Amino acid sequence: MKQCNQIIKLEKEIYSCRVCIQQPHYFPPLPHEPKPVVYLSETALIAIAGQAPGLRVHETSIPFNDRSGEKLRNWLNVTKEEFYNRSLFAIVPMGFCFPGYDKNKADLPPRRECREIWHEKIFQAMPQIELVLAIGSYAQRWHITELKHKTVSATVNDWRNILSIRQPRGYNVMPLPHPSWRNTSWLQKNPWFNDELIVYLRRLVRKFL
Numbered sequence: 215m216k217q218c219n220q221i222i223k224l225e226k227e228i229y230s231c232r233v234c235i236q237q238p239h240y241f242p243p244l245p246h247e248p249k250p251v252v253y254l255s256e257t258a259l260i261a262i263a264g265q266a267p268g269l270r271v272h273e274t275s276i277p278f279n280d281r282s283g284e285k286l287r288n289w290l291n292v293t294k295e296e297f298y299n300r301s302l303f304a305i306v307p308m309g310f311c312f313p314g315y316d317k318n319k320a321d322l323p324p325r326r327e328c329r330e331i332w333h334e335k336i337f338q339a340m341p342q343i344e345l346v347l348a349i350g351s352y353a354q355r356w357h358i359t360e361l362k363h364k365t366v367s368a369t370v371n372d373w374r375n376i377l378s379i380r381q382p383r384g385y386n387v388m389p390l391p392h393p394s395w396r397n398t399s400w401l402q403k404n405p406w407f408n409d410e411l412i413v414y415l416r417r418l419v420r421k422f423l
Contacts, residue, residue: 217256220339225254228310228332239327250310251277254336258304259344259422261337261385262286263353265392266309266324277305285393286349291416292423302423304343306336308352324352343385345422350392357387366391367400373411388415 234244251267262278270280278286278297287297296302309324310332316322333356337343348354351366359382363369369376369389377388391397391407401407 217339221254221256224335224339225252228252231310231331233327233331234311234325239330240325244311244325245314246312248311249275251275251305252307252310252336253277253298253300253303253305255300255302255304255340257301257342258340259342260302260419261304261306261340261343261346262349263346263357264305264307264349265352266307266321267312268321269312272312277307281395282393289390289393289412289415290347290419292419296423304340306333308333308356329356337383337385341384345418346381346385346387347390348387349390354387354389357381357383358389367404370407370411371404388418390415 228250231250232248233239235248236243238244249267249272251271264278267277268280268282271277276298277283283297287294290297307324307328309328311325311328313322313325346353346357348357351369354366354369355361358369358376361369363372366389370391373389377386379386381387391400
């Protein structure tokens with residue numbers, strides 16, 4: 215009950231956070247009204263740690279509500295009902311709000327304020343988490359202590375070794391590339407990802423559900 219109250223309180227604080235627009239630690243400030251998207255849980259054993267919401271997620275407040283979410287659910291071999299069931303999955307992106315676009319209309323990096331203010335509090339409030347799915351470089355750098363690799367490709371390629379290490383916060387980490395169409399070429403050049411990692415990942419996820 216105490217953990218449940220702590221989770222509820224923490225979520226309310228996150229949803230009302232306006233630091234990036236009122237008192238940004240880094241400039242420029244968030245270019246639009248904050249709309250944090252995060253799912254915390256007192257029971258989930260798996261946390262999905264992505265980068266930051268895209269525009270569609272920003273508009274709907276539903277994480278991974280796009281084609282990348284469809285691909286991710288396929289990787290995990292879970293239904294939408296399972297994926298959005300907070301008793302099964304926590305969803306904690308490195309940036310909680312859509313960061314906006316750069317001059318080339320690409321998504322900006324996740325705001326650093328989120329991880330500096332909230333992430334330690336979040337994972338202290340969810341000590342039951344056993345597995346973090348770290349999607350992309352920002353999540354991998356934060357969740358994997360003593361990360362040795364400089365690229366997402368090298369990190370994901372070393373998934374067996376990384377997964378075998380219990381991290382200081384008490385969970386193990388499975389590194390993943392972003393489930394984006396932009397990574398189609400990488401996936402085609404690295405068939406081991408589907409043939410080995412995904413096969414293992416699906417068994418691992420089912421173990422914790």
